[in-house]
Amino acid sequence: MTPRIGVVTFPGSLDDRDALRAVELMGGRPVPIWHGDTDLGGADAVILPGGFAYGDYLRTGAIARFAPVMDAVRDHARRGGAVVGICNGFQILCEAGLLPGALARNRGLTFVCRWVHVRCERPGTALTAAAGAGDVTPVPVKHGEGRYVADRDTLARIEGDGGVVFRYCSPDGRTGETWNPNGSTNDIAGVCNEAGNVVGVMPHPEHAVDPDLGPTGGRPLFESLLASALARV
């Protein structure tokens, strides 16, 4: 069976088309979802894409979390369904309380747009089902608010129980300030909920799946998402 992967379009989403195309390229069936919808159109997994939902007004993701579709996203997550937030989608999941922490203004205050490497810290999540711990993959970032922050207790908890899914690193997997594009706490590039079915990442795997357009470091993440979705079909 072909897993159906939903992609939500909010007013101000930018990467919804790329995400839908990536799903198709990777062999899934893309399902466009509108922010005003009250169901996920039969999708087995759902992506909240990058962009600037509601113009990022007030805070990134602050208003998008109240969109009608978010109730369905929350229900899907509660039933164990795969929910993935990319960039702005990650910010929305944090605002919605589906993921711990928050994304704050980049350390350097500038919008960062470049290729980075991320290291898999936790296999077996919606984005790392097909990955091994320590796997390094190149993916692009493009954001102004990507500095992951959380209070001390939350940080200790997610570091202790596998809540950190990806860290920024060098091409050979070393972490350090040089490789951290935004000042993110503990070089965190992606986190998940306890069960691992809800994952947020700042880098954009959907921009890195087509060999005609550059590195394809996003492929393992989409393979994992499709596998996670298939497990539910």
Place this chain on the structure above:
Amino acid sequence: MKQRFEVLVSLKEGLADPQGKAIEDALPSMGWTSVSEVRVGKHIELTVDADTEDGALRVANQVAERLLANPVIEDFRVISQAEIT
């Protein structure tokens, strides 16, 4: 009765504030060497229509808590202004 409120949203203490740091770093070159600990927050004004003063304040606090501030990274303060006639 309509009542006017100001909501001040600030980054939690201890959380790095790159905007405040940028402002702070610009001050010495402008001649101010005695200014430190600059923090940037948000100032939001709103009017609440309610039967009582307490009721209006309660609504303003709920709005601030649920939407205007993110409790993970921000603190807020609701300041009541004079009643609007």
